[in-house]
Amino acid sequence: MTKRLTTIKDIAKALGISVATVSRAMRDTYDVSAETRKMVLDTAAKMNYRPNFNATGLVRSGTHKIAVIIPAITNYYFSTVITGIQEYALEQNYQVMLYLTNDSAYWETKVVRELSLSSVDGLLACITYETTDFSHFEELVEADMPLVFFDRVPESVRTSVVVQDDYTGACTATEHLIAQGYSKIAHLAGPRGLNLTQQRLQGYLDTLKKHNLESYGVIHSGFSDENGREDMAALFNSSSKPDAIFSVNDRKAFGVILWLREHGIRVGEEVGVIGFTNDPTSKIISPSLSTIAEPAYGIGRKSCEVLIRHIQKQSYPTQEISLPTELIVRESTRRKGIGKD
Amino acid sequence: MTKRLTTIKDIAKALGISVATVSRAMRDTYDVSAETRKMVLDTAAKMNYRPNFNATGLVRSGTHKIAVIIPAITNYYFSTVITGIQEYALEQNYQVMLYLTNDSAYWETKVVRELSLSSVDGLLACITYETTDFSHFEELVEADMPLVFFDRVPESVRTSVVVQDDYTGACTATEHLIAQGYSKIAHLAGPRGLNLTQQRLQGYLDTLKKHNLESYGVIHSGFSDENGREDMAALFNSSSKPDAIFSVNDRKAFGVILWLREHGIRVGEEVGVIGFTNDPTSKIISPSLSTIAEPAYGIGRKSCEVLIRHIQKQSYPTQEISLPTELIVRESTRRKGIGKD
DNA sequence: TCTGGTTTCGATAACGTTCTCGCTACTATT
DNA sequence: AATAGTAGCGAGAACGTTATCGAAACCAGA
Missing domain, CATH: 1.10.260.40 (lambda repressor-like DNA-binding domains)
Structure with a gap:
């Protein structure tokens, strides 16, 4: 050739x-x-x-390659995580193979199963929100393949995980809404079955209870702005309308703001909105979106670091790392909405 | 291990x-x-x-891997291109190795040089806007390594390229502005030296000339929204202010809209704005941004297809493929800006 | 001069596949 | 019944590198 x-x-x-x-x-x-x-x-x-890496890889079993399995990369969070992974990997002389599952459990299983064990030294994975059966990952663990999950992590598989502190972040978001004077708070949650969905929901519920407040509704759906719109329509159809929305992520919150604007409801003044991620668009949308910033880049670097540790010392103990989030206040949670960003 | x-x-x-x-x-x-x-x-x-892919790769020289070298993935265009590449590659049973150059010519050279020729079957590259010396790519071509450029393509290296039709897209954008009644049109161009910068600039200039209009300014800078803001400040500092802006990409156009809003200038009515890409945020920003939609996903698939052809038939002739763009009209170019998106 | 210890290097097996031969046993043809 | 042809399989080399073992060369000490 x-x-x-x-x-x-x-x-x-x-x-x-x-x-x-x-x-x-x-x-x-x-x-x-x-x-x-x-x-x-x-x-x-x-x-x-x-x-010739084929030859070296053959004799000393070990390619300097890691596989990254991720639902998609066309959003801020995932693409930034990958950037962190990539940079750390390159620093350590590892190469990154990219696999997109498109949030399909079928593709995830297929990719993981077909992934020749000999072609990578380790695996970094973020599961789809469809995945309920994790046997394809368990097989890898049994074959002693180093494996680290980030962001979306299964509870059953016993491996290292790297996530942001979803629970505390959700508490902070809810606390912020309450501090701003909102009291009828609803939560647009993520898909069921995902750990982060559960953590953020729990943080929201616990904080409400702490303040003796009732939930004004919890709706589970996907992560897109379309989902946000749909959920708003459902929410405002009922008699008890919320005065604030805590969305599981920013993109969904964009849909919320767009829906409110289209229905002539003043964002911030009438209905407060807070997201989760700190997508760059949250600064661009009007009004700008308050949010909980996730350390996406750090998650990428850290999970890659843990993986490489596992690769280099097979007895490296399993880690559960949780990185802190940060509250970013913008216009969408200002009661008297005059100030600029 | x-x-x-x-x-x-x-x-x-x-x-x-x-x-x-x-x-x-x-x-x-x-x-x-x-x-x-x-x-x-x-x-x-x-x-x-x-x-064991190391073994198979060793005996029949050919790993089923392709390398993708790209400045970044944290934006809509690039991440969508990668998605297209990835999907086509997986369909054809090829695996994707990802390398991010972070728009640094140094890293690009390093990555390309260190890339062992035996570890991939071919290369898909999008150059940094710093790159002026292409010898690292030329070495690959001389070693008969299949190589395809997409989006940002060097003129000197003789390989297949896949791009969107930048020239015609720019013509369409400028025509649209003129048809909407704008006549004092400025262009926020991309970094010098990039083929697409040149093509879009030329389309703009040629269309103006065709309508006997003068350019109200051309500024070269980077692709970020910050760049857009800075350029606007410079542009409106002069005595002859434009009434429409054609931006080389959407992110920069976001900066333009933000700047105009902050300065109390009504977007559309007073100053029209059109971008290039069709970033999802262009629907979310207010007013929404008219733009030239790029076939990002198609570019990814097509360039991967051409590369795999080159890999499988070493005598496959060099291609120059140009995919069509599409005008998307939104609020930012409506003179009487009442209608919704 | 002999012994023992280094330093530097070469022969060769091994890694897990594929590929090229060639061999056997069976079937078909005359 | 003899021959040719074919289907099915095995033996062994090859891919480019690393690892193991041992050989040669040199040096120091007695």
Whole structure:
């Protein structure tokens, strides 16, 4: 197919030495004299030598590759996580293979099952919201494949996980709404079965209870702005209308704001809205969206770091890492909505 | 490191047949009886066999992997392109390795140079806007490595390219502004040296000339909304203020709209704004942004398709593919700005 | 001069596949 | 019944690298 590449043998022949010496000279310096080492390195550069990872990977079982399995990348959170993963991986000389599941459990299973165990050293995964059966991941764990989950994590599989502190973030969001004077608070929750959905819901409920407030409704649905619109229509159809909305994520909150605007309801003044993520669009939408900022980049770096630890020390203990979130106040939760962002 | 995996040999031993037969049974049916084939497949499944890609890649030089080199993924366009690439690749049983250059020519060069030629079958690249020296790519071409550029393409390297029709898109955008009654049109251009910057600028200039209009300013800068704001400040500092802005992309146009709003200038009515991309935020921003929709997903699929063609037939002729764009009219270019989106 | 210890290097097996031969046993043809 | 042809399979080399073992060369000490 492609032109024949120069191998270690070619260098050996050119120099009249053995392949073993060339191989040694390539990486460590011990067991080989300084001059031969220099000679080898020079001619290697001259002949434009590149190591064949198939061969090295074959003999020492270990490719320097990690697989990332993620539902999608066309949103701020996921794309930023990947960026963090990618940067840390490259720093550590690991390469990233990307697999998109498109939030389909079928594809997730297929991808994980077909993923040859020999082609990657470890796996970084964020499950789809459809996934209920985790046997495809359990098989990997049983084969001792290092595996780390981030953001959306299953409860059953016993591995390391890296998440943001969803529970505390939800508490902070709800506290903020209450502090701003809202009392009839509803929650637009994520899909059922997802850990983060449960955590954020619980934070919301616990904070309400702490303040002796009733929930003004909880609706479970997807993560899109369309879902947000639909949920608002359902919510305002009932007799007891909320005066504030805590959305499980920003995109859904965008739908909420758009719906409120279209229905002539003043965002902030009449109905407060807070999201979760800190998507860049939350600064652009009008009114701008208050939100709980997630450390997406940090999640990416950290989960990659944990994975590589697992790869390099097979006895590295299982970690459960939770990164802090941060409240960002903007216009959508200002009662007297005059100030700018 | 990870537990010993079952190999083809284990299957052969378990069945009392040779490895060659097992190997053959695994892929094509010819030269092996239906019953042995079934036997092999069954026990392979039973023993949880996964092929070792290092070994297959070694003997038949060809890994089923392609590398994607891209400045970033944290924006709509790039993440959608990657999604297209990924989906087509998976359909064709190729795996995607992701490399982010962060728009740094240094990292681009480093990544491309360190990319072992033996570890991927081909390369899909979108250059940084810093890159001026393309020798790292030319080396690949000389080594017969299949290489396809998309979106941002160098002019010098002789390979296949897949882009949207930037020139015609820019013409359409400018025509639209003129048709809406704007006549003092300025262009916020992209970084110099990028082909798409040049194409969009030229489309703008040619359309103005066709209508006997003067340009009300061209400013080159980056792609961010911050850049858009800065450029607007510079533009409105002069005595001859434009009544319409054609921005090289949507994110920059968001900055424009934000700047106009902050300065009490009515978007659409007083100053028309049109972008390029069709970022989902363009529907969310208020007023919503008219734009030229780019076929991002299609670009991804198509460039991956061309690359795989090149990989599978080394004599596949070099292609220059240009995908059509589409005008999307929203509020930011409505003179009497009452209508909804 | 002999011994023992380093340093530097070469031969060779191994990693898990695929590929090229060639062999056997069976079927078809005359 | 003899021959040719074919289907099915096995033996072994090959891919490019690393790892193991041992050999050669050199040096120091007695």
